[in-house]
Amino acid sequence: MFNLPNSLSLARIATIPFLVVLLYYPSRITCLLAMLVFMLASLTDLVDGFIARRWNIVTTVGKFLDPLADKLLIGAILIMLVHLGWIEAWICIIIISRELAVTGLRAIAADYGMIIAADSFGKLKTILQIAALCPLTLHYPWFGLDPKPIGMVCLYAALVLTVFSGGKYFYGFSRNWISKETA
Template sequence: MFNLPNSLTLGRVAAVPLIVLLMYFPGAITAWLATLVFIAACLTDMLDGMLARRRKEVTSMGKFLDPLADKLLICSVLVMLVQQGRAPAWVVILIIGRELAVTGMRAIAAERGLVVAADKYGKLKTVLQIVALVPLIYGRDFFGLDFLRIGTFLLYAALVLTVFSGWNYLYNFYANLLHGQEREG
């Protein structure tokens, strides 16, 4: 169902090729534009969920598209940052690997009729990733601040939280799964 929240989510998906294109041509202007488009896309993430709940327009399509749009946006930027030499490939592999593992776990849960909602660590992980990516996308000094160094530090912090939150999701899921099997057996 198309409504305003879902349209905002689709707008976030549509922003991904533009951000990638801007990042593909490194320069001061394209870096600034890519950063602005990324920030705007991230703001739609907060806005679409808030609007969906407030307007009672939470849909199955929105529940599917929202996390997909987030992952597409973040992972695309991370890959471009590796291509530009601004992010270590091993860090990006771990972050994307976590996303794939949690997505797979959610698919198993859905098959069993369970919904695994985002927890506080998963939400904080997303915020920290976004905060790290903004200075890395810009990648230049800004008013005497070394945005590349700041972004790199934040990316490592985001990596720690990303791995922890992924472990937390998987641990809780399998603990609940085993606990449920004990009751059935």
């Protein structure tokens, strides 16, 4: 369980309390630190997957832990941004609901012997969410540049892709399930 990729996923989860504390009483410095910690944690997602595939240490625990770490990290930042009044709650609700629904769908699919792997839309969705959350977490203007509009544009794009990719997973599952039931 404690191979390097899984340890990186656990480290990503371990950053969440630090992010919450940094954002609980926001200031220019705490927001900058939160954004840097979030970026570093997000980068471990790329690294752990690369290492797992490269060193051929893909594990069942890792297949569960890696996406869980992503969902917890992104969900925690979204919730804190709602708490601070920096984004509207409905955005957070849609994103987190989609993540829970797709996770549930994967569990149901596994019960039917199907695997629903992340596709390119799901991966792009995660990249856009991270791209949105970095400037939104930074929040305060730096060098005369307000990061909020950039973050909101990315967040709305991520929101559209979140809904689209979630729908795509459900459509693909239903097609696959119907074809298995009629076979």
